[in-house]
Amino acid sequence: MATHVNAGNIQGDILAGGLPKKTQTFIFFQIIDGKKFVQDLVELAPLIKTVEQVLKDRDDIAKHKKEKKGGLIKMVGVNISLSYTGLRAMGISDDKMAGTSLSADTGVFMGGAVKDAPDLNDPIVGGKPDWEPTFLGQIDGAILVAGDSHPTVEEKVRQVNAVFGNDSAHSSIKVIKSIVGDVRPGEEDGHEHFGFLDGVSNPLIAGFDPVVPGPAPIDAKFILTGHSTTQSDWTADGSFLVFRYLFQMVPEFNSFLDNNAIKTDPITSKPLPKDQGRELFGARIVGRWKSGAPVDISPFHDDPDLVKDPKRNNDFLFTDEFRDNNKCPWAAHIRRTNPRADSTRGVNANAIDNRRIIRRGIAFGPEVTAEEQSSGATKLGRGLLFACYQANINDAFKFIQKFWANNPTFPFIGADPLPGFTPGFDPIIGQAPQSTPREMTGYDPLTANDPSQAPLRMPNFVVPRGGGYFFTPSLKTLREFGSLTSA
Ligand code: HEM
Incomplete structure (x- = not known):
């Protein structure tokens, strides 16, 4: 029987086409007060958009288009994901992660993206990946805020900041980098910077997505964590988010x-x-x-x-x-x-069902200028904020990059x-x-x-200039992290 998709418990970017977006801000942060952060997550939970709400958003968008009212509906959604160092900073011990999806990928999630970069053949300079310094340091989590416009997203970012404590002296987190991605303008809407339409093929989830001709639907357990055995655990209805900061020439x-x-x-x-x-x-x-x-x-x-x-x-x-x-x-x-x-x-x-990923990237950076086009040389940074979800990073994203994309004989x-x-x-x-x-x-x-x-x-x-491996917990787990830290 296909794994049941509990849409009200799963963060919205993972399934059903993901958070609807014309723009998306990725906020990378460190946790400075783990105890407070765990409590803050309970307060954040009502702000998190679930798959259930995304399904409703998609209906609203379809209705709006049908009625030809023009413009975009005001719409915004927040999701949050945590790295291994983030979970540790929250007080979750390795013992609590043992036997769950978090430790089921030969240490790839726990080792983190920086350690993994040489294995993906990312360029190395001075013994380190040639990444922006921020991404070489500790990143405990990522907050994704996606919406119809910059003002809507900015308003929501302020609300999220207020949850963690606006005053930097009392905030449970420290924001270390924010990156804004935008859908490209006009005819290029939905196309990545090389000009190709992106987001066409993603795996269909058995028993959840409408079936269309093409590759057969896959069981939700290949995208959602905690369902690989009959016994589900506290990682159930979560997923791993792989982020790659990819510049395009x-x-x-x-x-x-x-x-x-x-x-x-x-x-x-x-x-x-x-x-x-x-x-x-x-x-x-x-x-x-x-x-x-x-x-x-x-x-x-x-x-x-x-x-x-x-x-x-x-x-x-x-x-x-x-x-x-x-x-x-x-x-x-x-x-x-x-x-x-x-x-x-x-x-x-x-x-290859276990190799499939759900991609949710968005373009960043300006359009190519006339000067860049005539000189044939990139002057301004632009590319793809690549993001994908899967139940096991080693089996999916890493396997695709290492054993397929980087393998000349495949x-x-x-x-x-x-x-x-x-x-x-x-x-x-x-x-x-x-x-x-x-x-x-x-x-x-x-x-x-x-x-x-x-x-x-x-x-x-x-050109990869950063990245991160994160766990995107279910709504239930977001509210109940406290029970994992106190024992
Ligand atoms: C800047 C970097 C990248 C660009 C410009 C890019 C571009 C594209 C385009 C144009 C498509 C075809 C349209 C679609 O099905 O969405 C596509 C598909 C895809 N890309 Fe990428 N991509 C990039 C990075 C990556 C990375 C890092 C991975 C994973 C390691 C990846 C995995 C995939 C997958 C799985 C598909 C769908 C294949 C299918 O099911 O037919 N891409 N990409």
């Missing part, structure tokens, strides 16, 4: 697309106009066109209507091309991060269907070890499966 990425535009039309074998060749190349490294249409369904031209149809936009498994790399390169970002049937067939067949492990062929790194997020070139093959449809093709060298377009 947009002008450099655009030059890369220009310089490597596909030259020949794969159907007619005639020369392809430069702009079309550029868009085709871009679509092949992501696995979707900028509109969000998947190349596996529409391989050689964009089809913006396709992505608007939820019954079609995820309805592919990479099944018809085991020996045919022409539709979607093996290294393409969406094939690497959710290989669908690539990993569920052959001798190494493995169900999915050809064991039985190699294309002898001598190396797909290469995920062109968007794949990170090579420091002295290894970042390369991919299969980008040109005409030579896509040819083992003798020259690999394409790729600079880094995504």
Whole structure:
């Protein structure tokens, strides 16, 4: 039987499309008075938006759109997550975490994101990840405030601060960094900074989300903690939040697309106009066109209507091309991060339900300026506040980054269907070890499966500058942390 989703007990960003947002502030903090903080969480609980409330928000938004009233409904939601050091600062001992989901991931959550960064091939400088100093220090928790506008979010942030104690001398927390993310303007609404529609494919939860054609729904236990055995524990209805502060080198990425535009039309074998060749190349490294249409369904031209149809936009498994790399390169970002049937067939067949993540990122930073575009060089910081939820960080986010995106031979492990062929790194997020070139093959449809093709060298377009591993507890646990600390 599918794990029951108790929508009133789960923080709202985790399921049902997450906190509705045009803007979102991430507040990273340290706990300075653990005892008070535990009491403050009881007061904070009524301010936390649950999945139940998100479902209602989504109905309200749909109704508002139908009535064509224009503008946005005033809407805001708060969620809170805690790191291992945060739980310890609250007085929760390792004994209380033993035997729960918090200790079930070979120490990845407890070790923390800084310790894990070298394992993800994040660049290291002076023995440390090349991150902003704040993220190298202790971060005990993250508060997410998402809403329709900056004033609505700012008003809510003030309310949240008041709960912990506005006066810095008496506050239970110290804010160490706030980052504001914003949905991009105009036509780019919902698109990340490289220009591709984001947030199209997320796992469906069995018995909870409406079923549409595509990858089969997964049990909620792969996203929610505390449900992996029949005996649930105090982590039940929680989830792990992985945050990555990812900067994107947009002008450099655009030059890369220009310089490597596909030259020949794969159907007619005639020369392809430069702009079309550029868009085709871009679509092949992501696995979707900028509109969000998947190349596996529409391989050689964009089809913006396709992505608007939820019954079609995820309805592919990479099944018809085991020996045919022409539709979607093996290294393409969406094939690497959710290989669908690539990993569920052959001798190494493995169900990948435990590798799925629910993504809730938002763009940050300004649009590219005319000067940046003409010089081809990034001057202003921008990128993705990447956030994802899962029941086990080691099995999901970390596995995807380390064993899929950063692994040039994936999915050809064991039985190699294309002898001598190396797909290469995920062109968007794949990170090579420091002295290894970042390369991919299969980008040109005409030579896509040819083992003798020259690999394409790729600079880094995504630069990690921080991160954090957090636990997002249920509402019940938020109110009852006191009982875990007193015993
Ligand atoms: C700046 C960095 C990133 C950019 C620009 C980016 C961009 C995209 C885009 C455009 C899509 C396709 C649309 C969609 O299905 O939402 C996508 C899908 C996806 N990305 Fe990323 N992404 C980034 C980082 C990451 C990271 C760090 C991970 C995990 C390690 C990740 C995992 C995924 C997954 C799982 C999918 C869905 C694949 C599917 O189910 O088809 N992405 N990303």
